[in-house]
Amino acid sequence: MENQIQITLPDGSIRTFPKGVSGMDIARSISEGLARNVLAAVVDGQVWDSSRPIDSDAHVKLLTWNDTEGKSTFWHSSAHLLAEALEALYPGVKFGIGPAIETGFYYDVDLGDHKFSQEDFKKVEDKMLELARTKEVFTRTSISKADAIAYFEEKGDEYKLDLLKDLEDGKITFYNQGNFTDLCRGPHIPDTGFIKAAKILNVAGAYWRGNENNKMLTRIYAVTFPKQKELEEYLHVLEEAKKRDHRKLGKELELFTFSERVGQGLPLWLPKGAALRERLENFLRRAQVRAGYLPVVTPHIGSKQLYVTSGHYEKYGKDSFQPIHTPDEDEEFLLKPMNCPHHCEIYRSKPRSYRDLPVRFAEFGTVYRYEQSGELHGLTRVRGFTQDDAHIFCRPDQVEEEFMKVIDLVQYVFKALGFSEYSAQVSLRDQEDRAKYIGTDENWDRAEQAIIRSAEAKGLNTVIEYGEAAFYGPKLDFMVKDALGRKWQLGTIQVDYNLPERFDLEYTGSDNKKYRPVMIHRAPFGSLERFVAILIESTAGNFPLWLSPDQLAVLPISEKYTDYANEIFLLLQEEDLRGYVDHRDEKIGKKIRDAEVSKTPFMLIVGEKEQAEGTVSIRKKGEGDLGSMPIGQFIALAKEEINKNLLKFQK
């Protein structure tokens, strides 16, 4: 029948509807409740307005707040509502783009001379909700390019005109709600009435089209919800996340600090932080010995010529810490921004045979990079940091195998430290602009294919990003999120066909001819600084026992038991357990509280009873009293917990 179409629903059922049926009509045919919650519909894989007529057989999925796409449609529509509110409050405002993001949305606007600040937030929120209550309907209209240009010329919005330049005539649509009309592909929720709660989160500057030569617009970040309660829950989650911020915990737990006198982005590791970091280094050192790495050590500076050879000077020289000059001769040295040139020279220190390969040089190398001041961020982005760096020099036929071994090592480090939620980003060349990369197309293709195959073979959750490759080669990065959901790169593996060429590295093959080795850069942690930052946020400062700066606190009930407490502590130290005795003239309740607050895993309480029996009373952080036991039993218990983690990586 010509006027009937077949709609396939996600459960596989097929229903017949009149031609021109909308997602909303379908929802209504199922239940009124569903119809009230439908935000949009997926029609043959594309998200459509729920009111848009469907003219032919299709697969349809109805979207609600519970679907990611439903949420992003909701937030995109909210961006239009924000724009409408802004236009009502600040006439003449011009609009850039206003997309939905992972949580919420933003709109880039040009408010002329008005500085959008905290005082404006409430006004705009109220206006948004006022407009939402009138249930303005979102309507879609196709418009010719000429008419669209005329509209925005009349309105004087140069940003929309700029956007229109790149759009194809005949595919341009406008969306309107209330008094606001925007250039938009859609789709949108049925009407603004779905939006019941709105919160402006912050404002930031953002260059038009992300280009720093363009004008800076005001980016207004906001979030909306279909229920007031959900907004409250969201704000609560944000508050909780802030408590895990590594900058806050780092200060509270006395792990690291910064000093203006030392300089921006140059972290100072306090004793407890240094202890934590040292544990991590030792952990990886042991794993690397088993994986066949050879430790090397290189200086913090290197001749400028070294970086001219490597190509880094040409690429980054102007944007780096400037060369250090010696007093009498015309010598120049650079603070090393990376370890690889030094390691290349170690490779060159003697002739290499094909039988020697692969060789793997590992170093916890501290490097210095002049990061832009606005980019510095706690320990995650600093100007001086230590990479758990290593360079593998191998034959071309060994690249893929070595690459996979490194993936194993990274996975094993992440697993031992409890990072289960990470993604792997494969960074390849920009598909169009290839001038910014050094090396031949042939080498790049080989490296890119090797990475993709290895990631696949290891079953990584991979995302491919074009244009994100380093200038010298493609890479595989392991990305982890911080407490606020920001993504950071931790582990990295990079294939490099370029440096061996520039340093003229070679090995003798079985035919007695010279060949060029391939280099793989890799760092499972990435940098100790960033890794510790993410570790703090993921554990909220509750480190596993083997990493905890203080593993235990011995708490005497009163000074009468000082000697017994010291005796116990000595026994623990002999077993390599770390901690302190709380000798302060305080009540036991106070000592317990302070140990809990500083997140010390075990408290050993000793008083009259323990001294008489030769025992300790154990209290575990967050769990409470475990009762008393002989010291030997506690030591066994603690060691068992330590080994539980360490055994994982010994396999």
Place this chain on the structure above:
RNA sequence: GCCUUUGUAGCUCAGGGGUAGAGCACUUCCUUGGUAAGGAAGAGGUCAGGGGUUCAAAUCCCCUCAAAGGCUCCA
């Protein structure tokens, strides 16, 4: 580097044109207390730094430095 915001005691923060306040931490004393804060007293600040306006600036203005949230960048 750019935009917005912020900078008061070791920490968390209040105040605000008339020469500085709280809680915690710290020191001393009292207390010798059994599983998340015992009591008292004391010490501690060129109110980030510099300049300006003013009879008077921590407070208002300008510059610098640092931090926060973004943008750009990231070997």
